[in-house]
Amino acid sequence: MKAFAHLVKTLDGTNKTNARVAALAAYFREAPDADKVWAIAILSHRRPPRPVNTRLLREWAAELAGIPLWLFEESYHIVGDLAETIALVAPIKQGPAGGTPSLARYLEDLIVLKGQPEEAKKAYLQKQWQQLDYYERFVFTKLFTGGFRIGISQKLMTRALSLATGIDPDVLAYRLMGGWDPSKTSFRSLVLEPQEEERDSRPYPFYLAYALEGEPEALGDPADWIMEHKWDGIRAQLIVRNRNLYLWSRGEELVTPSFPEFQALRDALPDGTVLDGEILPYPRGQVGSFNDLQKRLGRKTISKALLKNVPVILRAYDLLEWQGEDLRQQPFLNRNRLLTTLVAPLAGDPALPLDLSPALEIPGWDAVHKERGRSRDWRSEGLMLKKKDAPYQVGRKKGDWWKWKVAPLTVDAVLIYAMRGHGRRSNLFTDYTFAVWDEKTDGQRELVTFAKAYSGLTDAEFREVDAWIKKNTLERFGPVRSVTPTHVFEIAFEGIARSNRHKSGVATRFPRIVRWRKDKPIEEANTLADVVNLIP
Amino acid sequence: MKSPLLEFTEKGIYCPPADVYLDPWKPVDRALITHGHADHSRPGHGHYITHHSNIPILRHRLGGLSARGLEWGESLRVRGVRFSFHPAGHIVGSAQIRVESRGEVWVFSGDYKTGVDGLSTPFEPLPCHTFITECTFGLPAFSWRPQDEVMGEINSWWARVKAEGKTAVLFAYSLGKAQRLLAHLDPSLGTVFTHGAIENMNEVVRGLVPLPPTRRITPETGSGELAGNLVLAPPGAHGSAWIRKMAPFETGMASGWMAFRGARRRRAVDRGFALSDHCDWQGLLDSISATGAERIICTHGYSDILSRYLREQGFDARTEATQYRDEDGEPEGELKPGEPS
Numbered sequence: 001m002k003a004f005a006h007l008v009k010t011l012d013g014t015n016k017t018n019a020r021v022a023a024l025a026a027y028f029r030e031a032p033d034a035d036k037v038w039a040i041a042i043l044s045h046r047r048p049p050r051p052v053n054t055r056l057l058r059e060w061a062a063e064l065a066g067i068p069l070w071l072f073e074e075s076y077h078i079v080g081d082l083a084e085t086i087a088l089v090a091p092i093k094q095g096p097a098g099g100t101p102s103l104a105r106y107l108e109d110l111i112v113l114k115g116q117p118e119e120a121k122k123a124y125l126q127k128q129w130q131q132l133d134y135y136e137r138f139v140f141t142k143l144f145t146g147g148f149r150i151g152i153s154q155k156l157m158t159r160a161l162s163l164a165t166g167i168d169p170d171v172l173a174y175r176l177m178g179g180w181d182p183s184k185t186s187f188r189s190l191v192l193e194p195q196e197e198e199r200d201s202r203p204y205p206f207y208l209a210y211a212l213e214g215e216p217e218a219l220g221d222p223a224d225w226i227m228e229h230k231w232d233g234i235r236a237q238l239i240v241r242n243r244n245l246y247l248w249s250r251g252e253e254l255v256t257p258s259f260p261e262f263q264a265l266r267d268a269l270p271d272g273t274v275l276d277g278e279i280l281p282y283p284r285g286q287v288g289s290f291n292d293l294q295k296r297l298g299r300k301t302i303s304k305a306l307l308k309n310v311p312v313i314l315r316a317y318d319l320l321e322w323q324g325e326d327l328r329q330q331p332f333l334n335r336n337r338l339l340t341t342l343v344a345p346l347a348g349d350p351a352l353p354l355d356l357s358p359a360l361e362i363p364g365w366d367a368v369h370k371e372r373g374r375s376r377d378w379r380s381e382g383l384m385l386k387k388k389d390a391p392y393q394v395g396r397k398k399g400d401w402w403k404w405k406v407a408p409l410t411v412d413a414v415l416i417y418a419m420r421g422h423g424r425r426s427n428l429f430t431d432y433t434f435a436v437w438d439e440k441t442d443g444q445r446e447l448v449t450f451a452k453a454y455s456g457l458t459d460a461e462f463r464e465v466d467a468w469i470k471k472n473t474l475e476r477f478g479p480v481r482s483v484t485p486t487h488v489f490e491i492a493f494e495g496i497a498r499s500n501r502h503k504s505g506v507a508t509r510f511p512r513i514v515r516w517r518k519d520k521p522i523e524e525a526n527t528l529a530d531v532v533n534l535i536p
Numbered sequence: 537m538k539s540p541l542l543e544f545t546e547k548g549i550y551c552p553p554a555d556v557y558l559d560p561w562k563p564v565d566r567a568l569i570t571h572g573h574a575d576h577s578r579p580g581h582g583h584y585i586t587h588h589s590n591i592p593i594l595r596h597r598l599g600g601l602s603a604r605g606l607e608w609g610e611s612l613r614v615r616g617v618r619f620s621f622h623p624a625g626h627i628v629g630s631a632q633i634r635v636e637s638r639g640e641v642w643v644f645s646g647d648y649k650t651g652v653d654g655l656s657t658p659f660e661p662l663p664c665h666t667f668i669t670e671c672t673f674g675l676p677a678f679s680w681r682p683q684d685e686v687m688g689e690i691n692s693w694w695a696r697v698k699a700e701g702k703t704a705v706l707f708a709y710s711l712g713k714a715q716r717l718l719a720h721l722d723p724s725l726g727t728v729f730t731h732g733a734i735e736n737m738n739e740v741v742r743g744l745v746p747l748p749p750t751r752r753i754t755p756e757t758g759s760g761e762l763a764g765n766l767v768l769a770p771p772g773a774h775g776s777a778w779i780r781k782m783a784p785f786e787t788g789m790a791s792g793w794m795a796f797r798g799a800r801r802r803r804a805v806d807r808g809f810a811l812s813d814h815c816d817w818q819g820l821l822d823s824i825s826a827t828g829a830e831r832i833i834c835t836h837g838y839s840d841i842l843s844r845y846l847r848e849q850g851f852d853a854r855t856e857a858t859q860y861r862d863e864d865g866e867p868e869g870e871l872k873p874g875e876p877s
Contacts, residue, residue, distance in 0.1 A: 067676050074841050075677045088677040426798030
């Protein structure tokens with residue numbers, strides 16, 4: 001644990017990506033194998049389930065610090081990170097008896113702790129908090145709280161591991177994907193050895209597109225390119241191997257249980273097939289709202305009602321494996337021809353939740369502009385431009401795949417609630433709730449909330465809004481403050497649908513702040529009627 | 537009910553029987569000033585009364601002004617009210633102001649800290665009935681480590697940066713923090729270079745207390761001269777063309793806010809050192825109880841939180857709004873426009 005805490009401290013101590021990767025690589029060279037496996041697991045969000053809920057963590061930490069719970073909560077709102085708050089308020093360590101146990105040992109403890117009575121958990125945690133020093137305490141507690149975000153993406157971790165082992169990063173990305181259990185895997189079998197067993201379930205690393213900056217004309221000859229619509233669903237790989245079907249989301253999560261209807265494809269597709277595509281909500285034979293799709297995720301069981309109300313399809317656009325052969329190095333056009341031959345006959349069968357994303361030839365760049373203009377009619381987010389001769393690459397790479405989204409929808413809305421942010425925005429009010437005017441039939445109007453957004457302003461603007469919020473707070477509800485309606489912001493979003501998440505009865509997708517409309521008085525903000533008119 | 541000895545008005549903290557203000561934020565005829573930071577000593581007052589060490593600092597910052605300096609503990613009687621200045625330990629010259637009338641004693645802390653920093657006269661708690669305390673770091677999440685430990689960390693950072701052939705650029709507030717660091721940087725490691733704003737302040741402070749030697753950076757200073765040495769610069773210089781000329785370098789910042797990872801990341805400095813000239817949570821609680829005061833007025837900082845806690849502990853505590861740097865205001869340097877969010 002000492003070495004891992006020291007690593008986190010070093011990572012905290014530099015801004016430079018290369019220095020961060022070097023520090024992590026050094027850890028991967030020096031740490032004991034069992035710790036390395038756990039470090040990989042933690043940095044790729046494969047922690048064991050939490051043995052203690054955060055409410056208890058807060059109560060026990062407040063008790064240890066000798067402060068009332070409300071004071072702990074206030075501190076937490078300001079610090080912005082629970083593990084950091086606990087590490088800060090707990091009394092300074094008295095000096096441990098003997099050395100600090102290893103990272104792997106702590107994770108074994110954590111797994112065992114899950115089945116222990118509450119009193120045992122409390123005694124364990126309070127003892128550790130007292131024995132560990134600040135950084136160890138922070139890292140230790142992080143294992144018990146939310147996501148372990150320390151500014152190391154999976155991509156950077158893979159790079160560091162590659163530096164430490166000399167294994168190609170793409171090979172490592174493949175080996176680290178899928179469902180492995182850090183308590184049952186050795187560093188040798190996970191990282192160093194080519195893997196045969198369990199390979200059936202393994203997806204390929206997704207190839208991700210960059211957003212096109214500027215106009216498509218810059219891409220050269222349109223005859224070298226294909227356009228497709230960009231679908232607003234869950235990016236997924238559907239795998240059929242050895243008579244089993246697996247479904248992976250882009251977040252490298254196995255989501256097979258959330259979508260039982262895809263089992264119908266197990267018999268329709270031959271072994272050794274991997275499709276890349278988009279899971280789309282598909283009520284009444286057309287693309288539905290992304291919000292509905294989210295209801296299908298993260299549930300242990302999918303009710304019949306949900307299956308009926310939110311039916312889904314996989315809209316396939318790439319074929320990564322065919323007859324057990326990895327096709328990724330083949331040109332896109334070849335893969336697409338094979339995909340069409342495979343999927344087109346199945347797409348007509350109403351019992352099979354599968355269709356094909358049309359790959360359109362581009363006669364000239366004006367056709368691309370025209371097609372992008374039709375995106376909302378297709379219920380797509382815009383276009384994808386793919387180079388005909390491009391292989392299927394690993395991760396986000398520039399050059400062969402571009403996404404060119406439609407211009408977002410925008411609304412001028414009034415800031416009415418604010419919360420403190422997290423991470424580098426902790427202690428600043430940067431998470432805002434915006435409202436629009438609901439005009440009643442009797443001519444009265446009131447502000448109703450319609451979206452939350454926390455990005456799009458510069459640091460200087462955030463500071464200005466933050467200072468204003470602190471001076472213009474009307475009421476406090478825990479971490480939330482209501483403020484005098486004064487400021488109008490232009491809010492952009494990708495889509496909008498009916499929902500009961502906000503008082504306005506609508507929900508937006510990817511809302512963010514475009515600009516602070518200092519020129520607009522709140523009376524000139526948009527109305528709910530304007531917003532509802534945007535719903536397709 | 538008789539009127540209070542000190543009132544919070546829109547111009548500042550006011551003493552009605554004496555008709556004087558304490559650290560006023562709007563221009564007044566007569567101002568008693570605790571220390572030289574900009575939010576406590578503002579321009580435009582008719583007459584400034586303060587501990588004598590503050591006068592050169594005020595004149596440096598505000599230009600020529602009418603001022604009277606007092607010794608520690610020296611009494612000044614104004615219309616039957618007795619005022620005196622007592623060490624606050626915040627920066628050189630920083631004072632608490634004691635106000636006494638007809639047996640009733642109020643103390644205004646200004647800004648203060650309990651640790652001994654080696655430069656400012658250490659804080660001494662004053663028995664009083666009402667204590668007006670700052671709360672800049674009034675949260676249990678703030679718990680300072682001893683100065684020796686933090687300075688040890690800063691010096692080892694400098695040594696490592698030096699070993700890598702780079703310049704260590706350390707950001708610190710020009711008045712107070714910069715001189716405190718200077719006094720404890722390890723001179724055996726190399727030369728301490730200074731930004732003009734800090735060096736100008738050093739020249740003023742050298743008239744009050746001895747400081748180790750420094751070298752002012754001028755347009756003629758070559759980046760070769762800086763390698764392996766340390767540069768003290770105000771936080772506003774971070775990201776400026778002036779700093780970029782020093783490459784290769786690493787950046788550090790010394791401030792109480794650096795206790796938070798979020799604040800460190802927001803500043804985009806390589807290293808943050810939690811070194812503050814204000815009290816931490818325990819320092820505030822200890823100082824408050826050492827005054828023996830029953831009534832506590834909490835001003836700038838986490839004042840609502842501290843006053844609620846004090847009420848639960850049986851104090852008659854409340855919050856008053858002031859225009860000293862407000863809650864969360866990270867007073868020691870500002871972010872500049874254009875930094876990526």
